[in-house]
Each structure stands twice: as structure tokens, then as C-alpha cells.
Amino acid sequence: MLPTLPPAILALADGTIFRGQAIGAAGSTSGEVVFNTAMTGYQEILTDPSYCRQIVTLTYPHIGNVGCNADDFESRGNHAAGLVIRDLPIRAESWRLQETLGGYLQKHGIVAIAGIDTRKLTRILREKGAQAGCLMAGEVDETRAVAEARAFPGLAGMDLAKVVSTTTPYEWSTGKWSLTGYRPAPVAQWHVVAYDFGVKHNILRMLAARGCRLTVVPAQTSAAEVLDRRPDGVFLSNGPGDPEPCDYAITAIRELLAAGLPTFGICLGHQLLALASGARTLKMKFGHHGANHPVKDLRTGQVLITSQNHGFAVDGDSLPDNLLATHASLFDGSLQGIARSDVPAFSFQGHPEASPGPHDISYLFDRFVTMMQDTKAQHA
Numbered sequence: 001m002l003p004t005l006p007p008a009i010l011a012l013a014d015g016t017i018f019r020g021q022a023i024g025a026a027g028s029t030s031g032e033v034v035f036n037t038a039m040t041g042y043q044e045i046l047t048d049p050s051y052c053r054q055i056v057t058l059t060y061p062h063i064g065n066v067g068c069n070a071d072d073f074e075s076r077g078n079h080a081a082g083l084v085i086r087d088l089p090i091r092a093e094s095w096r097l098q099e100t101l102g103g104y105l106q107k108h109g110i111v112a113i114a115g116i117d118t119r120k121l122t123r124i125l126r127e128k129g130a131q132a133g134c135l136m137a138g139e140v141d142e143t144r145a146v147a148e149a150r151a152f153p154g155l156a157g158m159d160l161a162k163v164v165s166t167t168t169p170y171e172w173s174t175g176k177w178s179l180t181g182y183r184p185a186p187v188a189q190w191h192v193v194a195y196d197f198g199v200k201h202n203i204l205r206m207l208a209a210r211g212c213r214l215t216v217v218p219a220q221t222s223a224a225e226v227l228d229r230r231p232d233g234v235f236l237s238n239g240p241g242d243p244e245p246c247d248y249a250i251t252a253i254r255e256l257l258a259a260g261l262p263t264f265g266i267c268l269g270h271q272l273l274a275l276a277s278g279a280r281t282l283k284m285k286f287g288h289h290g291a292n293h294p295v296k297d298l299r300t301g302q303v304l305i306t307s308q309n310h311g312f313a314v315d316g317d318s319l320p321d322n323l324l325a326t327h328a329s330l331f332d333g334s335l336q337g338i339a340r341s342d343v344p345a346f347s348f349q350g351h352p353e354a355s356p357g358p359h360d361i362s363y364l365f366d367r368f369v370t371m372m373q374d375t376k377a378q379h380a
Contacts, residue, residue, distance in 0.1 A: 037060070156242055195221065
């Protein structure tokens with residue numbers, strides 16, 4: 001027999017209400033409602049700090065059929081404000097399964113809803129843009145839910161990097177995952193200081209697997225503190241929220257660029273590198289969230305399938321003369337990559353480290369290592 005689940009609703013700021021079943025914790029949560037087109041990786045999405053204060057709608061209809069496990073965390077905990085899906089399978093099966101998605105959501109206090117028309121919701125978000133919403137599970141009150149959705153201030157102007165960041169520096173040495181678990185990293189050849197604006201663990205794994213000894217530092221770490229560690233390079237991580245209020249990071253990055261340190265940024269780190277270089281950023285209508293986004297490498301002409309997760313972007317019309325466009329989205333033409341012409345620094349908007357994938361653009365990590373090698377050779 002099918003289990004009887006408590007009621008749940010998703011209320012949007014425009015007054016639209018979706019009614020379904022609660023599959024996670026009881027209670028209510030509010031945030032920006034976005035849709036993600038990936039077919040796999042729901043646990044990685046829930047634990048990605050870039051989804052802080054966002055309610056994630058997964059467009060693929062069947063979510064949870066392989067359960068959850070301890071290896072697929074992308075950070076120290078869960079960050080998505082809530083989860084919206086079409087169907088939660090009754091049974092889950094995988095040799096890696098340790099608990100069901102429903103059990104995972106309840107254990108971690110994540111409010112989630114199933115049984116709604118996610119195609120209709122996605123059309124609303126595409127036509128009207130990402131909007132505030134409220135998820136309510138258990139005891140539901142539609143009037144209060146709409147009011148809570150309308151009370152959410154939105155992500156524009158919201159600095160969340162310092163909210164999700166580590167509070168103390170730490171070292172990272174774990175390499176990539178294999179069928180027997182995570183491999184130890186090879187002997188380190190390079191020392192990289194990684195700014196944690198909401199860093200995903202797989203980014204650190206891929207850097208470590210390429211011979212980088214990683215010191216992860218809080219978002220508000222000054223350039224002087226980084227320079228005192230005498231790194232070979234600096235990494236600027238992904239993260240949530242609006243990049244413009246992160247003045248502490250923009251100032252530090254500007255000083256590190258002036259010092260000539262090889263610098264590589266991903267996602268929020270890409271936007272912060274652009275701001276530190278004199279460009280501007282803007283809020284997108286509904287952002288890019290998914291694992292099937294085609295991006296063109298403007299230097300080689302190669303088309304790559306990438307993972308994306310961002311609601312802000314660098315304004316391609318605002319690039320100063322020393323900032324070159326390197327990648328562009330083939331969905332909407334938005335800027336995806338930049339490189340400085342005067343100092344060793346570059347960045348990418350999507351996620352070359354994407355776990356579970358795709359990995360078409362992981363060559364950017366090799367480019368960063370080569371940049372450190374070349375810079376060191378020039379100063380030898």
C-alpha cells in the first residue's frame with residue numbers, strides 16, 4: 001500500500017499555490033525558487049552552499065531512486081532552503097545507498113514537497129523569472145504561506161558568502177573518488193590558498209588530485225594574510241548570493257592581482273574577479289541551473305556541456321580593456337569565462353568540477369596548474 005503523507009504547499013509571491021505531499025521535515029521555509037534541469041545529483045545539489053536561501057525545483061520527474069549516502073556531500077552540511085519534486089519513488093536501490101531521500105530530508109530538517117506539477121512551476125519561473133516562495137509542510141496555512149513568500153527580500157544585495165564560509169582556516173588533502181572511496185592526494189607540488197565563499201568539496205578534490213596542497217581560508221581573509229602564506233596560487237570559490245556586496249573579497253582580490261599571484265575563480269569567484277578587475281555584474285531573470293548547458297570556448301571554438309548554478313552574471317558589455325572574454329553560453333549568449341591580459345588570472349562561471357558531472361571543462365584546473373608552473377619559472 002502507498003504511504004499516507006502529510007499535506008504540503010508551495011506558495012509563490014505572485015499568489016500561485018501548489019498543493020502536494022510533505023516528504024521531508026515539518027515546518028515552513030522561504031527563499032528564492034529556482035529550477036534545476038539536472039537528471040542526477042540531488043544530494044550534491046542539497047549540500048551545495050551556492051543554493052543557500054534558495055528553494056530548488058528539480059525538473060526531472062523521478063527523484064530519489066538511488067537514495068543518499070555519506071560520500072556525496074559537497075560541503076559540511078545542507079544549504080538549500082527546500083526541495084520541490086514531481087515524484088518520490090516508493091523504493092530506492094543502489095549499492096551505495098545508505099538511506100532513502102525521504103529519510104535523509106527528515107533527518108536533516110529539510111522541508112520538501114512532492115506530487116506537484118513541476119513543469120507548470122518551471123514555466124512560471126521562466127516566464128516571470130525566479131521569484132520568492134514559501135514551502136510549508138504538515139500544518140499548512142495558504143494565506144500565511146503567501147505572506148511569508150512576499151516577505152522574502154530576494155537575493156539582490158544579499159551577501160551570503162560570509163554566512164556559509166568556514167570561520168577558521170584548514171588544510172585539505174583528499175583526492176578524487178574511486179569505487180573504493182576517496183583516494184589520498186598525490187605528493188603536493190604547489191601550495192594554493194583557496195578562498196571559501198561556499199566552496200564545493202569536489203573543487204578541492206580536483207585541485208588536490210593535481211598536486212596542490214590546499215589551505216582553505218574564510219571569505220573575509222585579507223590579501224596580506226594570504227601573501228604571508230607565500231602560496232603559488234589563489235583559488236576563488238563558488239558561493240551564494242549577490243557578488244557586489246562582498247566588498248571585503250573584491251578589495252582582497254584586487255590586491256592579490258596587483259601582487260601577480262596566479263588566480264583562478266569559479267562561479268561567485270568568477271564574478272568577484274570581474275568586479276575586482278573593473279567589470280560589472282547583473283541579476284539574471286531565472287539564472288542557469290542544471291547539468292546540460294552548452295558553452296563555447298571562444299579561443300578554440302570547442303563546444304562543451306557544462307554544469308551551471310548561478311543567478312548573477314558578469315555583464316559582457318562592461319569588460320575593461322585588460323579583461324578578455326574566453327567562454328560564452330550557447331543558451332543565451334551570456335558571458336561564461338574571462339581572463340586578464342596583464343596578470344595571470346582567469347575564471348569560469350559554470351562548474352568544471354561538477355559532481356556527478358559533466359566534466360567536459362575540467363581542463364581549466366590543468367590550465368591553473370600550468371599558470372602556476374609558468375609563473376614560477378618566470379621568477380626563478
